[in-house]
Amino acid sequence: MSIASQRRWQLSLLLGPASLFLLVFFLIPLGIMVVTSFLAPGLYGGVEWSFYPHNFGRILGFADPAFEEFDPVYIAIFLRSLKIAALTVVATLLVCYPAAFHISRLPDRWKNFCLFLITLPFFSSLIVRLFVWVMILRPTGLVNETLLSAGVIARPLEMIYTDGAIILGMVYVFIPFMFMPVYASIEKLDWRLVQASLDLGAGPVRSFLRIILPLTAPGILAGSVIVFIPALGNFVVPAILGGAKVMMLGNLIEAQFLSARNWPFGSALAMMVMAVMLVLLVAYVIVSGRRNLAASAA
Amino acid sequence: MRDAIVRLTSAAKAFSTPEGRQVRALDGIDLEIGRNEFITLLGPSGCGKTTLLQAISGFVELDSGRIEIDGEVMTDRPPYRRPVNTVFQNYALFPHMNVGDNTAYALEVAGVPRAERIERVRAVLRLVGLEGMEGRLPRQLSGGQQQRVALARAIVARPKVLLLDEPLSALDKNLREAMQLELKTLQHELGITFIFVTHDQQEALTMSDRVAVLADGRIQQLDTPRTIYDQPVSTFVASFIGASNLLDGRCDGGNFIGSDGTAFRHRECDSKGPATALIRPEQFFLAARAASDPAIEVTLEQIVFVGSSFELFGRTGSGRRLVAQVPAGERHAVGALEAGGAARWYYDPESVHVIRDRKAA
Incomplete structure (x- = not known):
């Protein structure tokens, strides 16, 4: 056996299981979803096998005239989801960046302990942890009871089932996802470069903006993508903390599949979410690719 | 200043x-x-x-x-x-x-x-x-x-x-x-x-x-x-800067008297007390330049050619290791030597620096 064909064998052995898994559990379902999104919904659930572009039309403005009029509510839900996901990114970044900075400068023993604490939430169920937030935020919950008995407020504050509650829950869920890439880039930062900047006359603020921020930007960028994409499609947090009042993309899609039994429309919505994510990912690859290219051009 | x-x-x-x-x-x-x-x-x-x-x-x-x-x-x-x-x-x-x-x-x-x-x-x-x-x-x-x-x-x-x-x-x-x-x-x-x-x-x-x-x-x-x-002020400075041969001994009556028997007059030896003589490797000669030049008897252990000079490693009768540096131009003098043989290394007492170690004094 020649070396080249031996290498090809090794490669297919190494990549085989992963490729097979992705093919069966990702690519094929994705194909089914793409096809479904262009089929007409059946009257009692299921699909009718005819080409039907109005699933996308319902979202974008060319609804099937036989059925209904165009309602911009779906675009509004899209925009709200984008807004909440963006705010989640900003809030997790504001929490994680200073914390990662501080932890990266601790002695090794404390550093490892803090990293353990960050991963600790993964040891218990997400649903349980979110219901704890319900206990804390609801009208008869911890915060309201405390404030009421202290006489700070006369009526319970409306905290749960608001956009604020969703963002709070999202931040809570996604902090570890932001923290890890941000921490990795800050940990890697060469402090001697900061010293050099101070030595050359730049004060702390300028040294941060000109040296620390650009050198940790890859971590910020990676963390933002890792948080934004699942936050956009998340349905657990709005389902538990948003109640029935706040609809987000995740809930909308879930409702189409499980309650409305309109699979084609649900597929079309999911396709739209994927399109947004794809645009973002491509932008990320181009931006980070340009950075790498600039950094390694020979 | x-x-x-x-x-x-x-x-x-x-x-x-x-x-x-x-x-x-x-x-x-x-x-x-x-x-x-x-x-x-x-x-x-x-x-x-x-x-x-x-x-x-x-x-x-x-x-x-x-x-x-x-x-x-x-x-x-x-x-x-x-x-x-x-x-x-x-x-x-x-x-x-x-x-x-x-x-x-x-x-x-x-x-x-x-x-x-x-x-x-x-x-x-x-x-x-x-x-x-x-x-x-x-x-x-x-x-x-x-x-x-x-x-x-x-x-x-x-x-x-x-x-x-x-x-x-x-x-x-x-x-x-x-x-x-x-x-x-x-x-x-x-x-x-x-x-x-x-x-x-x-x-x-x-x-x-x-x-x-x-x-x-x-x-x-x-x-x-x-x-x-x-003129290093201490044996630390002497040994940190350049290669050095340090002979410990004492000053007595204007003479430096080494613990291995070396003795010569020296201007820095006007007061009594412990002292160390510093002889740099390049201050040793294989032949006397003046009749009064003292010499140290050594057994040659190694002769190393480093290009511009020879480095000779020797051991005195009392077991002290010394190093001498001889310019490559004097290769005829070095040629007569061989490792294991005896040699006399001459030096000029004027060029020797005597360290009066204040710590030891």
């Missing part, structure tokens, strides 16, 4: 080790450095030379004492408000900026207009031999080129004092020797005070106007390279 640009007074700094022990990195340093002087801080690792440098640049806060630069007290000023710049050991070039932006950084921070910045960067890059390299990134440069960028970046804003923290230690031998001469020339052209930190005594002797030998957080000796080499 009337015209000192850097003046340290009783500078002290202690660190605690992880085991909780206190280490005095600076133990009451008094030091005055002249305008336009090239001074080297030399010492083994852990002697406090880097701490001293960082105290001047502002990255180490003194426990006590004060620092003045050009008449202004700097003791409590942060690094970014001191008129000094540093060439760092690992260069610390900003990896996300090209050579031009790295070099222009201090000017940009100081608010120098763009047109002037470009002109000054071009001039300083020409000075260090990197003309037209503005667009390169640090990682595209060789070690020697990175070193030059670090130098250009540190001098472009014309600091009053330039600090150099072992900047040549990462370069290979040939490049290092070339850079030593270049640095010396550059310092002359710029008229900036250079404070150079190294553990390499050859480097210190080659470049400096004065050398400060440090150990245990104290300045052991501060003088010109020649004085430090010829």
Whole structure:
């Protein structure tokens, strides 16, 4: 056996299981979803096998005239989801960046302990942890009871089932996802470069903006993508903390599949979410690719 | 010194080790450095030379004492408000900026207009031999080129004092020797005070106007390279600078009497007490130059040819190891010797330096 064909064998052995898994559990379902999104919904659930572009039309403005009029509510839900996901990114970044900075400068023993604490939430169920937030935020919950008995407020504050509650829950869920890439880039930062900047006359603020921020930007960028994409499609947090009042993309899609039994429309919505994510990912690859290219051009 | 640009007074700094022990990195340093002087801080690792440098640049806060630069007290000023710049050991070039932006950084921070910045960067890059390299990134440069960028970046804003923290230690031998001469020339052209930190005594002797030998957080000796080499004040300085043969003994009645029987008259032996005689390897001769020259009998152990000279390793009757250096021009004299044989090494008592070790006295 020649070396080249031996290498090809090794490669297919190494990549085989992963490729097979992705093919069966990702690519094929994705194909089914793409096809479904262009089929007409059946009257009692299921699909009718005819080409039907109005699933996308319902979202974008060319609804099937036989059925209904165009309602911009779906675009509004899209925009709200984008807004909440963006705010989640900003809030997790504001929490994680200073914390990662501080932890990266601790002695090794404390550093490892803090990293353990960050991963600790993964040891218990997400649903349980979110219901704890319900206990804390609801009208008869911890915060309201405390404030009421202290006489700070006369009526319970409306905290749960608001956009604020969703963002709070999202931040809570996604902090570890932001923290890890941000921490990795800050940990890697060469402090001697900061010293050099101070030595050359730049004060702390300028040294941060000109040296620390650009050198940790890859971590910020990676963390933002890792948080934004699942936050956009998340349905657990709005389902538990948003109640029935706040609809987000995740809930909308879930409702189409499980309650409305309109699979084609649900597929079309999911396709739209994927399109947004794809645009973002491509932008990320181009931006980070340009950075790498600039950094390694020979 | 009337015209000192850097003046340290009783500078002290202690660190605690992880085991909780206190280490005095600076133990009451008094030091005055002249305008336009090239001074080297030399010492083994852990002697406090880097701490001293960082105290001047502002990255180490003194426990006590004060620092003045050009008449202004700097003791409590942060690094970014001191008129000094540093060439760092690992260069610390900003990896996300090209050579031009790295070099222009201090000017940009100081608010120098763009047109002037470009002109000054071009001039300083020409000075260090990197003309037209503005667009390169640090990682595209060789070690020697990175070193030059670090130098250009540190001098472009014309600091009053330039600090150099072992900047040549990462370069290979040939490049290092070339850079030593270049640095010396550059310092002359710029008229900036250079404070150079190294553990390499050859480097210190080659470049400096004065050398400060440090150990245990104290300045052991501060003088010109020649004085430090010829007249070290202690056996520590003698053995740290250059190769040395140290013969312990005592002074008595104007004579130096070695513990192995060596004896000769010496001008520094007018008072009684323990003393050490220093004979540099190149001060030994294989033939007597004057009838009165004393000699040491040795058994030759090894003869090493190093190009410009021979190094002879011998052992005295009392077991002391000595080294002699003979110019390669005297190869006929060396040719008669062979390892294992006996030899007589002559020396001129006038050129011997007797160290009256104050600690031992």
